[in-house]
Amino acid sequence: MSVLSPAHSTRSFLSPKSSGYNTGDFSRRTSGISPGSSRAYTQALVQSAKLSLEGLNLSPDELFTKHTVSEVRAVQQRLKTDADAKQEELRLMVGERYRDLLQASTSIIAIAKSSQYVLHALEESREAITSQHDLPLPPKTASIDGLDDRHLSTLQVLSAHMKLLLDAPEHLWRLIERKHYLQAAWLFLLSRVVHRALVRQDDNDEQSWVNEGVDVLAEFPLVQRQWEVVSQFRPQIIHKSTLSLREIGVSSEETCATLATLHLLDSRPLTETLATLLSQRSKTLQSILSWKSYPGNSKSSETTPANGHAGSVLESMSLREVTQSMKKAFNTIAQTLSTANIVFQDESSKPSLILCVLRSMQDDKPDGRALTYRLPNELQVTTQSLLTQLTSSANFQLLPANLRSYKPYVDLNSSSTRLPPMELAQRLQEWFQSSCDHWRNSAAHWLQGLQSLKEVWTLRNSMLRCITGSRLKVEQILFISSQIDSLYHERIIGIWQRVLSDAEAKFKKTLYDQLSCPTQSNTTKNISPVDFLFQPPSIPILAPTIKSFVDTPFQKYQLSLKRQLVGRSTQLESVLGTVEQCARAVQQDFLYMKTGDDETARPLMQQLIQSYQPAANSFTVKVVDILDQANSAGLVFLSRITDDLMSSSSFINNISCTQSNMQEFGRKVSTINRSTVRKWGEITIHGLIEDCKTKAQKSSKITGLSTALLHGLLSLSDYLRQLGVIHHPVKKDSIVQETLHSFITLWINEFWGDDVGKDSLFDVLFLSDISTRYGEPWSQLSGIISQKLKSALLEEETIFEDRQSVSEYLSRTQTLFAILLPPPPTPIFDSPLSRFGTPTAGQGQQSAIDLAKPSPRFGMLLVGNVNADR
Template identity: 25%
Template sequence: MMAVVPAQSLRVSEIKDPTVLFERYNTEEIRTIERRVRGGIEQKKEELRQMVGERYRDLIDAADTIGEMRQCSESVVKSIQNMYSFCNKLKQTKTSLQINSKEESQKQSQEKFYTMAAHIKLLLEIPERIWSAMESSQYLQATQLYLLCCHLNSQLHLEGGGPHYSPVLTRFPILVRQVAALGHFRSTILLDSKSLLRGRAVSDQAIAEALVSTMLLEDSSPRQALADFLLARKASIQQLLNQPQHGAGIKAQVCSLVELLVTTLYQAYAVFYVPPEGRLAETGLGSGLLFATLENATSATSAAKGKKVLHEDMSAGSWFKYLPPSVTDFQPALRTLAQPIQSEQLRDTLQQWIDTCKEDIRCGVSSLLVFVRSLKGLASIRDGVWDLLSSDSINQHWAMVCQRLLDKPISLWDDLLQQLFLQRLQAITQEGTEGISSSCRQLLTSALHDLEAQPSSLSLSSSLSSSSSSSNSSAGGFSRGAQFESDVAAFLWSEAAGDLQSDAAWVSVAQRGQQQQQQQQKSGLSMKTQALTPCVQSFCSALDAKLKAQLDDLQHYLPADKNGKDAASSTNVSPLETTSTSSSSAFNRFRDAWAVEDTLREHCLACVRDVLASVRTELASAQERCSGSPDASPRRMGLVLFMARLCQSMGELCPSLRQCILGKQQGAVEVPVRGTPRQSRKLSKGGGAKAVEVSPAQAKWAGLKEELLTCSMEAYGIWSGALSKTVVERFSAALHSESAGAILGTATNWEELEIQEEAESGNSVVSKIRLPVQPSWYVQSLLFHLCLEVNRVGGHALPKVTLVELLKGCLDQVLDQYEMLTRNCQGKDVAFLMTQNRALQLLFDVRYLSATLAARLEEGKSSRSQQDPRVQEVCDSLEGHIDPFIYVFIQGPGGV
């Protein structure tokens, strides 16, 4: 393990693992080491520049040396020529043939020397040409020049083995170093060529030249070139998906990905596809560029046409004429046989590439769509993809290209992106509705807390005695809206600025109804007539605003309202419609509109049912507290009534809820109507004769309204049960009172009647009897306070079923008390407790309560068929304490 060395003393060569630096040094020391390493790098770069400069100086020196050698050789030649001329004069005996042969040999030697010099000159100039070609992205030209360098190197080595040039090569070691320096060009050209294949904005010709460069350098086949092309594009796809962009960059990323896929298939057609024999090429699109480019680069006939590696600018020099034809007419050759790719092989390879890219694209796009937080942004990305694929440059030949390459049409949206966008839409909708559900639960808890926090400690029974004065009193410190839940009468008779709309003076009632249907607006007076308290209005308004925001966000993903026909056709798309749509555009953006609306519908139903579950939980808690305590407070009953009104009016005061479940088109047709389960059953019976087709969305909306009404009726049932129990308790206390003073205190006025009878003697006998003509005071108090409490909570807006159940509950409990009274009187010996007068009063009270509290008789039925048998039993028990003579009179036409 390396000892800890101070940062100032640490050498670069000692850095083996960068992770160790972060473990042993702090940030400042690491930055110091980084600056030292960067300084060393810059120093190395400077040394490299100096070394390259020294090499170029060596080349210049070598050129000067060659020039001096040429001068020396010329002087030597001149000297030799002089020597030959001198010797020729001395040796006149030699024949002229020998002299000519020597001159020819000298000329050949000179030409070989110039040829070698031209080789060296060309070898020194080619690297600069290669760098210029690579800077201008002409990789095929760079490859040809590199292969020419290799050809020159081989020629110099081959000729260097002869007796004339081997001493010269030993004098020019720069040649060996120059060829060695050219070795890195191969890897650089290969790397840059394959990097070019990853680009999206690259021409087809540049792609073909880059692939031909790779084939010439690696001696690969066209199939290997296709594999390299597809691998480069797959790497480009992965690089594009891994870019750390968020927000608005997601749209550009997804569109760039789609554009890359489309460009890949188009370039695969342009570069690799060769039409079969007998089939004409498509107009407007090129094909087979790879083989055409390869033919131009390697064919021997192209040199005759002037398409040579060495261009005219290089042939302008005087030394160029000394190059042999093997150099001037050089053309690279491909060792393998470049046969066109068969259609089946091209199809299978492209299909396999598409299949391998699908999973990467799905995972990558899914991770990108996580950063899209709204349906508006999701629709913007979808529309961007649609605009891209529907453009003329892509859509015009897309079907033909797919048919030629894959033998089938391909839709990038349907196969790759549609399901991903739909899943993200479902996730966004679920998050939104869950947020709405959570906020509604919090709002419900807050509203119930405000209602329960009223500083009223009066019980319902004690408030009955002072109800007339308490309705006008207001305790400071608690919300008026919360007070109105338990005292709706105060809300009804209060005035507010919004009771009448601003145009109420000049808009008729019929026009007002139409405006309310279109605008979903109601005046405050209309709210009061339905006993919709401010707390209920506030809750429903908050819920409706959240649902409307969710619905408005969803509308960006659905067809616009003005395109009603498109909207209708998008919800039920047939294959014929899909085909016709795809002919004019790349794909049908709104084909999954039904799934989008169904997603919102299901999540809205879950949201409302979650709120209903919270309401039912609160109702169960309130019912348990009411059943556990002998007396129910108005504050507690206000909570129950608030939840009852909330469930009853949620469907009406939240028009956005209806639109979310039925859709915006159907949701704006029907006007919501409040009602009860009994009313809905009547409507269903009345419309049963004419069968109406109900859509699944309408069935779900009807089911949700039924759930809301059921929950509302449960809450009203709790309230009616508690109210009937409370009012009957005071009645029971007065009824079971045994003291004479209490009984006389509850007595009312009796009426004296004269009865004339004829005695046996024929004389007329007049007798007087007293009969009750008013119910007892506690009976009147029971009915009065019952009416008062019903009026307090807005009895005009209560469901009829609830009122009937309230009356029936009160009657049942009253009869229980009368039955208990009659049983107690029968079991006691004291006759004072049940005198004839008291029995008459009780009988009058029972019949009066039965007639008042019993349900309204339906038409066509007699009173006896509807009378409770318990009433008859109590009456029979009381009649046993009455004189038969008086009882007969009571039962007569003028009786009670």
């Protein structure tokens, strides 16, 4: 581009032939008025208006006296039309016509002298290209016919001032929209200086516009009106820049520029700018923490948990949402502290960033530019760079040098530009403590929406990476970590307590439901463990639509087989599965916490285990209390539950209670089991004895055991199998001996009394044989039975023969009475299934039990007869 220097000539300004423009119409509109006589022209227009009014003699009183209403309205319309026309002509003269006149004169002169300045323009173009960021050189004055047109130069400088003032609103809007608040403040301050330069009317000032023959306020009222428009940008810039401090995604340099804007435009000391930054960030943090921070903000429903206590239970929150909110809150705190330290903290080698910016505004020395160059690009603002970015920046070459090198004034020696390090540290620490407290309160509520330890632990790991990667100080990182670790601790303990409470309520309800079921009564047989062992579970069948192999159904099938082997029926699983699943879930939580092998997590894990164990101990005590309170019904089912809790159940090992509590739990459950079995034995034996008395009255004597004793022993065997002790040989022997001993003792007292008849000889010998086989522990009972034999006064030969029959009878019925008979002293390898000898072959077969007589029609069902009929 070429920079053309206009020649200052009044003649060229008035000559209509020096330009290619058609100036005829322009001359008619201006009526031969030159720029120098604009004020006279204005006065002439006003005088003409006055004469017109006087000629019409439009006195208001005479007007309404001498004329009709329609004539008055016509006069009113004429006056209004004349006023609008004069106003439009004045506006065109002062606004568009005047600027067009200046531009036309410059173009005319430029075209006339273009041939003389071609080489000079090319040289200036080369210099402009090499220094693109510098403004064009100031115009060189030229003379036409040796005349120096000072008035035209004055008007051109005046036009540059007004051009800057006219273009300022557009550029201020653009800078505000781009959030370049420091540049906007700089431009506003420059516009204010330009306005003051325009309205200056000091006669003693040699550079005053009055001395140049121009009365700006009188001739150009647009200047004042334009400044009123520009002055409205100051509160907008302050307001917009203050609101921009709430954004946490901006860089520290942009924040520093915004704070410098407040210092320049609003005259805020650095202490107040710091307070503004912290207050705006507090509002940002508050808006983040307001997300479901209170029960009223989140959906809640009144529910009645299984423990019977009603309460407001918050709906589960998404882990992703909670993590995002936690990170947003932390990033707001961390980014605010980091930005405040970068902007305001003085380092040993250099001052704070904002102080460097303020010093760069007052640095006028050539060698002081090094300070400016160390600043980031966002903070390197000068009037030249600002004017270069504006549209039509070439017009500003006419501005005086003091305006082109303008810098806002900053008093570096004032207390407003100082922020002591101790005060900065104290304010930041107070804001940090307050923000962390508010964050902790909201985070505690957010964590209530997480319903599992896995979610809480995932959140902890994510936040730990975010915290350790921040720019906070070590003590601040430790403080925040301890604060949120306490929240994780509280929530995890709350989750475990809720799991234990739900398991307790479900265990109690399921146990009572099973005990109240009619099939669990003491007199009615429920499903026997032996019968359950031989019930095959359903084989899994995969749907034909499944193309890939799915092992879940087979895993369930395998689990059902394992439950059959240990006698875990569906009823037992429904009761014990509640507490076992609870303990298993806690163990899985422990394993999940240990998978990361994080050194920082070990103290928290130790605290969690220590805080959890009292709850686990209390839970085991409550389980024992529930079993103890249910000891009055469903004794068989209750004995199975207590037996499984002692032997095969994984509950007590996985619940992770203390060792002493584990031992106490085993002791109490064993006591309940023994008490239950003892009570069951008493009720069962008394019921059998009464039933046997009824059988004894209705049945007749046959060879071998009496019907009543045979029924009693078989029923007792069946009840012992239902008790489910067949899986524990040691315990089975103890319970069988105790129950059988009580049965035989009560049988002797109820049926034999003081005298034993000959009809009961076989029964006495059979029971004597069984008691003798139990050895020394049954010696007392064997002695009682021997006394009964002596009191019978029977011949020894008869007793000996019956003893042989009893031994043969026992060998034939050993399978029926297998659970009641003691194991042989030495193993029999030849016939392991016949522990008490093999029955004699060829001997007359006698019925072991009392069978019904065959029906007369039984002969009709012979196979031979059926074939004969065919």
